[in-house]
Structure formats: structure tokens, C-alpha cells
Amino acid sequence: MATDNREFIDEFLVESTENLDQLDRDLLALEAEPGDPQRLASIFRTVHTIKGNSGFFGFSKLGALAHSGEHLLGRLRDGKLRLDDRVTGTLYSMVDAVRSILQAIEATGTEGEQDYRDLARQLAAAAAEEAAQVEVRSSEPEPMDEPGESSANPTAELASPVPTLSASPAAVPTAAEPDAPVASVPAAGGPAAVIPAAVVPVTPVPSAGGTSSGSTVADSTVRVDVDLLASILDLVGELVLARNQLRSIDTEDPAVLAVSQRINAVTSALQETAVKTRMQPVEHVFSRFPRTVRDLAVSCGKEVQFTVDGADTELDRTLIESIRDPLTHLIRNAVDHGIEPPEARVAAGKPRAGRLALRAFNESGRVTIEVSDDGGGINVERVREKAVARGLVTAADAGSLPDERVLQFIFEPGFSTAQAVTSVSGRGVGMDVVRTNIEAIGGTVDIHSRPGVGTTVRVHVPLTLAIMPALIVHCAGERFAIPQAAVSELLPVRRAAGGSRIEGLADAPVMRVRGRLVPLVFLDTFLGLRAATACREEGTVVLVRVDDCEFGIVVDGTRSATGARGCRDLLEAATLSTIVVKPIGSLLAGMGLYSGATVLGDGGVVLIVDLRGLSRHANLPPIEQEDSAAAPDGREPSERYLVCRTRAGRRIAVPLGSVTRLEQYRTAEVQTAGHRRLVRRGDGFTPVHDADLLLGEPVPSHPVDGTISVVVLGEKLGGCGIAVEAILDVLPADAAARPTHPTAGVAGTLSLAGLATDVLDLTGLIGVAPPA
């Protein structure tokens, strides 16, 4: 029998689950506005429907439970008892019990072992007890409302009767204060007789659980299996490919062109429509949250005013499921750790109830979901300390990191489970999981917090994963797709000065883009398609930005040797097209380099580069904060320095602008000519000065079989090299630092990443060693 009915049972389960969500919403609304007859009627109907269906399928426990609930609700609806915390609590327990029975049915086909008779008794008791109370009171002789008044303005009445009813005898006079909005209610007790009469005309409550109010919606919607939708979308994807193929056929035949154009238009429209079928309002996820917040607030002893905005924002349904857990987590965090207990809030001069806002909106082709609270905020200093303690950053660097960056540490795995952070600052239990989940669907998370003011977490997710615009680039004879959402611009590589130029720091190619230094990844060598090329003279740089990382991907340019290369050439190297994202199988996706593949119009398969994975694999440094690079008062962006360690152990810096190359030589390659030391480079020699010697330090002797690192300076500085022990980093000068105390060989001392660093006096250096 179970198998015969399976299809119907499935339908029943789907419907009931939706109904339960509605029930949660209704109960919450009812708590806010007790006695709202429409809500009561809706709740009653829902429970009644569940009862009826469970009887039909022979689920006796469910039926009994729903019956008790219905009885209680019936009395509430008829105004025979009032809604208080206890009744609401009992109703919530009933919803939970119904939900768990439904889950058991879904999983096992039976109602499960749990015994709900206690709960049923509780429901019955609540109904009976309250009824007795009401009866006592309604037996008090009270004057009735004037019928005319009550029917003329039924809502004014309805908004108030339940509080009036619920008032204990002592409180009755308050409820009937003449200036209260319920002025038309003369005294407590009276309404008990009035309301039932008033309710009926406002909402004709169907006694047999009719669904009249929902029928118009039901008629215009159809339940469709998700797999069916998915296969429709797949087919549309195929059609798009075929369309692309059609378009790439070279023909002059006007008839063919006309048909081709028509197919083109229809396919585009069809594609758009098909994508829409996958879209669902985020409501589906949001609807649970008011209940979550309520329960959490109760259990944490907090008062929370929860608002939801933009629940009709649409998102691909597969994504909707993926944001459920991360959002639940963020909301839990906000209530549990973000919002302070009422007393603390009052002490801090805030309203007792904390505000928690959930907001969804469309923003530049993505959906942004924002969870913000007006709680205590995150103690950035604690996070900073914790990050240092965990070795995520050195103490010196931590000091100079802007707060925004420090907050990002919260997303580090395992970072926030530390008790110290959660108890003091509040946020971040399992934030790494939140980030991982969001990133898995191509989204990003950022966090802003101000101590005492609150915390806002923004989750940005793509609208859909199925179809997206992408840049198709050529590289070493292969083609790759780069998601266009991440691409900010395309730049031609120019060897000549004046254009965008790849600068030759051997292991770390960078490019200057409007004052910023952007690290580059040569796609061909990175993917092992071609042997390393130190500095390519042609190609196109695709500038991308993911998370807090900006980098350029160098792909092949056109082969044209002409100097002037315009837009057209760039487009030839990289074409934009709308691609259908196809999975490449979980095993290859596990590589973390490709997020999928697509089939182009010519039938060729093209891999989609996973930019996040690429930046991770390429070990790119996070982007410099713009606010530290470009000072707010309009000063020039602070200069960047190459930081090195000399063999004597001194930390020195060379302005990056004066460096042309970094090279390594074996010590055996260093030749001595008179008092000068030289290394061969090409067909000439480069004089090399030991940094320690320039600084007047004793020079340790070179190990015979070691290597030395040489910083080669530009021609203006004689093109000479400076030998150092190791090259450490490229850093901007800390905003506040100024060169100070020039001494021999030192132009000044700067604070770089919080450490005092001597800047070499390069112009003085030329005097010391005239060009070879």
C-alpha cells in the first residue's frame, strides 16, 4: 500500500512542509498581533488540512496531534480563549512535532517511534483550561457594544479584543482606558461576546478547512519536478550551442541569414525564460529565519527585533539551498554573540531590543544578502591578538594592518572557535565554514564591524551558475574561459615605456596599473603549457579581481608585430561570449583549478578557469588596501620598497622604482677586477656592490658554493647590482613614516610593515662606484 500511495504521500509531504513554513510565519505574526482573525483562520485551515490528509493516509499519530491542535486553534479563533506565551509555546511545539513526524514519514514511510500523546494532552489541557477562564469572565454582566459601531469599524475592534480579554482582572481598567485606541470597547469581558460576531463578517472562516483564498494562486501555478526543469535547461543549453554553431557558418544566402537571425532571437528569449524557471525568491530560505531568531532570542535571553527585506529577490534554486546554512549560521551568530543582553543594551544607551536586519537585493548582476545587527560589534584588537597568537600574522605586521583586513582573519579555519574571541568580541563561530560554503558557489563574503555599533556581514552570490558571460582567451594553442564577472579590464602588454609594462622582478612579475602594482600570472607557464619565459613582449593581460586579490592573467596576444594595437586586437585575443557551464566531474573539479567547462559554438570543449583556485595555487598576495596606498588627504600613493636582508643581517630597503631586475648568481660567477667585483651578464659585466660594504658593515666572506641575490638598478643609477643575502618582500611605506637620520649609505629610515628599515642612499652610491 505504501508504494501505491508513495506519489500521493510525496505530494502530501511537500504540501505539508510548505504549510508548516506558513504556520511558522503565521504564528510569529500572531504573536506580534494577537487576535488577528485572518492569521488565526489561516493557521486553523492549515492544521485542519494536515489533519484531513493524515486521516486519509492513515497516519494516526499525526492525525491525533493535528486534531488536538485544531481544537485549541478553534477555540482561539472563536475567541473562547486568548493567546499567551504558554499557548503560543504549545502551538510551536505542535508545529515542531508535526514537522518531525513528516520528516519521519519522508525518511521511513512511517510516523516514527516518538510518542506525542503528552503533547496532545497539553494541547487539550490548554484549550480546556482557558475556556473555563473565559467562561467565568464572560458570565460577568457587561454592556455590549453597539452593533452598528462594531460592524462599521470591525478592524479597530479586532486589533484590541484579545489583549482586553487576556488582561487579568486587576489589569482590566488599564485595557479599557478611555484614550486607548480601543476606546470603543467599554470594559473587559464584553468583547468576549462581541468578537465572535465581529470575526465572522470579516473572514468567513470555512468550517471544513476550505482553501478558497489560495485557489487563484493555485490555478496559475503548476508543480514541476526539479529534474525536469534541469533537463529543460540542459536542452536549452544544447540549443544555444547549436545556435552558436549556426551563427559561425559563413553564408551569404539571405534566406538562411533570416532564419538564422530568427532562431538566434528565439533561442536567446528561450534561454532567458528557462533560466527564470530556475529562479526562486530567497523567501524560501528567509521564511524560516523569523522562527529561528525567535527561538534563539528566547533561549539566549535576548530581545531581538528582526526585519526581513527583499525576500522577493530571486536566485537560482540550487544556490538558494546553498545559502541556507551559511545564512542560518550568520543569524545565529548575530543573535547569540552580536546582540547584547537587554540590560547591557540599556546600559549602553541603546534600545532594549536589538535590531537584526536581513536584507537581500540585486547589485551589479549579483545578489547581495546582508545580515546586520546593532550589537556590540567585534573587538578588532582581540582578533588582532588572536591572529598573532595563532601565527597568522607577525606582531609587527598585525599592528600596521587596517581593521578591515584584521576582521578577515575571522574567516580563517579554526580561528574563531577559540573561546577568547567568541566570549569577548562575539562573532565568528565557524565563519570559515560560512566562507567556504559561499565560495563554493562562486560567491564572496565580507564583514564590517564597529565596536559598540554593530556588525554587518555581506554575502554576494551569483544569480545563477548555469549560464554566464565569460571571456574566451587563447593561450599556447588552447582556449580557456574566464568568468567575466571577475574581469575588470584588458590591457595589452607593451615592451616600450609609457604603456602597461611587465616589470622584471624575476620570480614575481608585476605590472603597473594606474599606480598600483598588480601581480601577474603567465597562464601558459603556470599551466605548464610552455616553458618559462622571463618577460614576454606581446600578449594581453586580463585584469581580474577575486575576493581581496587583484591580479593579471597574461594570455597570448595577437601575433601582429605592428606597434599600435588597438581594441580590436585585444578582442581578437579574448572574445566575450555567453557560455553554458557544465560540470567536469567531481574528480577533476577537485583539482581546484577549473570550475567547469563549456562547449563553444565550434563544438570545442573549453575549460573555465577557477580564478580563486588560480590565485591560491599561484600563491598571490592579497591586494594592498587602497586606503593605505592612496592616502585620504590626496597625497601621492606612498612609494613601495623592495625589502632585503644583508648578509650581516641588516634590513634594508630600495625604492622599487629604481629596481629593474632581481637576479641570482652563484658565488663562483662573481669575478674580481681590481677592487671591483663583477658578474657577467649577456655580453657585458655588471658591477656588484655588497650592501654591507656600502653601509660600512664588516663584510662576511662569501661561502664558496653559495649563491648571492643581486638587486640590479636602473641605468640612471649605473645599472649596477647590490648583493644581498635575501630578498624579503615588496612593501609600501607606512603612511606616517618619513625618512629620518641620514647616515653613511643610508638615505633615511622608514617603517615598513612596522619594522624600522634603512633605505639605501642610491645616488650616493653612484659616487662610490662610477659606472663600469
Added chain:
Amino acid sequence: MPFEPVRRWCTFLVGDACFAVDSAAVIEVLRDRGLTRVPLAASGVLGLAHLRGRIVPVVDPAERLGVHPTGRNTRTHLVVALGDDWYGLLVDEMLDVIEIPPARIERPTAPGAAGDVVTGTYAAEHQLVHLLDPERMIQALVRQGAHHAARPGGTHGGLD
């Protein structure tokens, strides 16, 4: 004795050894499809093909099966389903689909390294047929890779 249905197996040659996969898992045999390289993937991954709207990674099972075919010029791919994903196996020659009574399947004996991906052996008239577990084999072939991707090579590897 419980009834066990006779399963049908697709047999094929890799080198001169005969292997078989359960025909229920077989989707199609592709011939002469161009493949798209997957840079930095494990060496057993030959590339990606396109079949009925899906992307099909194609792997070369020879090494994993311990056979070393000489002078191959085959472009035949046997596409099998692994859960929701499809994978292609490069084979030298497709043979028949045969029925093998479960009782006739013997303990696996397999050439070379194939031990853990062969689930049983069937002695056909002329040769031994090694029954493959395509899932295990493909996982073993595809799983490596990408971890060597962090190798510097024109990439930004930090300055020190």
C-alpha cells in the same frame, strides 16, 4: 539459493589484455573525438570530450592496468557513467558484449598493477576476461594532479 541475474559485460582490449565493464554502466562508444587538454591534471587524464551536452573526461587506463601497449593509434573511448558523471576510457579495441553467469566469475587475476581495480576474472573460450571496477580505476587515475600546480614557473611565488 538466491536468484542472481546474469549480467552483461562490455569487453574490450587494452594492449592485448581483455577487460570488461558492466554494460549497465556503459553509455556509448565514442570514436575519433578531439580532446581538450586539461593542464596540470594527472597524467592518466587525456582530456575532455563532449557527448550529448555533457563534458566527459577521458582517461588512459593502460598504465593503471599494468599493460603497456606499443604503437597505439586508437581513438576509441568507452564512455561509462559514475554516479552523475561520465568518464571515457581509452581502449584499443571494442569487443563483444557477453553474458557472464555470476557463478563463473573467479577470483581476480590480473596483469601487473591492476590488482585493486579488477574485481573478478572470467575464463572465456580464448582468453581471460578481467572484470573492472571503473569507479575505482577512474578515481585512481584522476585523483592525483593539481597538487603540483603550485610549482613556480613564471608565477608569483613570493620574493624570498
